[in-house]
Amino acid sequence: MARDTGPRIAIGVDPEGRLPLPWLAPALARSAALAGAHALLIHGPAGVGHLEFSLLLAQAALCEATGAATAGRPCGRCASCHLVAQRSHPDLRLVLPAALRVQLEWTEDDDYLAPKGEAKPSREIRVDQIRMAIDWSQQTSGRGRGKVLLLHPADAMNGPSANALLKTLEEPPGAMRLLLTSADPERLLPTVRSRCQRLQLDLPAPAEALAWLQAQGLDDAAPLLAAAGGSPLEALAWAQEGLSATWLAALPRRVAAGDAVPLVGRALPRVIELLLKLAHDAQVLAAGGQPRFFTAGQVPAAADLIALRDWQRALLRAARHDEHPWNAGLLVESLVTQAAAVWPRKPAQPAARGGASLHSDA
Numbered sequence: 182m183a184r185d186t187g188p189r190i191a192i193g194v195d196p197e198g199r200l201p202l203p204w205l206a207p208a209l210a211r212s213a214a215l216a217g218a219h220a221l222l223i224h225g226p227a228g229v230g231h232l233e234f235s236l237l238l239a240q241a242a243l244c245e246a247t248g249a250a251t252a253g254r255p256c257g258r259c260a261s262c263h264l265v266a267q268r269s270h271p272d273l274r275l276v277l278p279a280a281l282r283v284q285l286e287w288t289e290d291d292d293y294l295a296p297k298g299e300a301k302p303s304r305e306i307r308v309d310q311i312r313m314a315i316d317w318s319q320q321t322s323g324r325g326r327g328k329v330l331l332l333h334p335a336d337a338m339n340g341p342s343a344n345a346l347l348k349t350l351e352e353p354p355g356a357m358r359l360l361l362t363s364a365d366p367e368r369l370l371p372t373v374r375s376r377c378q379r380l381q382l383d384l385p386a387p388a389e390a391l392a393w394l395q396a397q398g399l400d401d402a403a404p405l406l407a408a409a410g411g412s413p414l415e416a417l418a419w420a421q422e423g424l425s426a427t428w429l430a431a432l433p434r435r436v437a438a439g440d441a442v443p444l445v446g447r448a449l450p451r452v453i454e455l456l457l458k459l460a461h462d463a464q465v466l467a468a469g470g471q472p473r474f475f476t477a478g479q480v481p482a483a484a485d486l487i488a489l490r491d492w493q494r495a496l497l498r499a500a501r502h503d504e505h506p507w508n509a510g511l512l513v514e515s516l517v518t519q520a521a522a523v524w525p526r527k528p529a530q531p532a533a534r535g536g537a538s539l540h541s542d543a
């Protein structure tokens with residue numbers, strides 16, 4: 182099933198029984214052994230498809246076909262599977278941070294989207310959302326096959342939210358399953374982690390990821406896939422933002438030259454992510470290793486290690502505050518200016534024989 186352009190996500194298997202993301206099949210098969218777990222923590226690297234996978238599990242748990250859910254697979258055809266795919270199953274509740282709810286256009290229950298006096302939708306799962314979900318969990322199941330409460334990502338719960346959930350997590354009412362997702366389980370309260378059984382998702386092998394990206398209409402995806410840390414979903418999102426292999430290949434040298442133009446106007450979290458990856462690769466390269474996100478030929482050598490360390494600190498500071506940039510454009514300019522100090526310009530070389538200029542504006 183192709184992902185639409187934009188932020189929509191594919192939900193559940195289609196009527197032919199195809200998975201929305203093919204690399205989720207092995208984990209789905211393993212999930213059958215955990216069907217009795219009341220609370221499941223679904224974890225794995227960012228961009229692996231935590232939400233898509235959890236929705237598959239929810240669909241499987243609520244599937245009404247007899248003898249269905251073979252190897253954990255929902256049938257995709259019964260009324261319940263259809264309701265899950267339509268985002269309208271009465272026994273499935275998805276709790277998302279308001280900001281993500283807006284991004285995914287998951288707009289039911291918008292009564293708590295933006296509480297009064299708040300300028301922007303929250304990136305946290307708030308305690309009132311948890312309380313409403315607990316109230317919901319105590320009502321009778323609409324279709325009589327239990328309920329599924331899905332928290333995505335569970336590490337977006339703040340302290341009060343996590344504490345409000347603990348009792349329900351320990352003793353879910355009736356036949357309710359709790360599904361929690363996290364790309365970084367260490368960020369969860371230990372008391373939350375310890376009450377869940379775990380199921381790990383893995384990124385597909387590069388060949389499988391590239392085949393999938395090609396099926397989405399993306400050619401020359403290998404550089405995007407590498408820069409996205411191996412996540413095909415991320416690589417696709419980058420392509421949809423207009424990032425190309427050529428653009429990525431040129432980025433390190435432009436940043437090293439203090440040129441912020443390629444980055445200005447792009448979403449700040451994405452810019453910071455790219456610069457952090459470049460800084461990572463510069464550090465690995467300086468230590469004699471192979472870059473991970475860019476290729477060795479793209480990352481300028483001979484970084485000044487002290488300036489690099491300062492730059493990384495500035496980037497991490499910016500990453501912590503990317504919700505409240507005082508001025509995103511100026512911040513990007515300043516971060517790129519600082520990058521130029523990491524790769525100080527060498528004194529001009531004598532002109533090549535024949536006087537041909539090697540200077541490039543690319």
Ligand SMILES: [Zn+2]
Nearest residue numbers: 244256259262
């Ligand atoms: Zn079904």
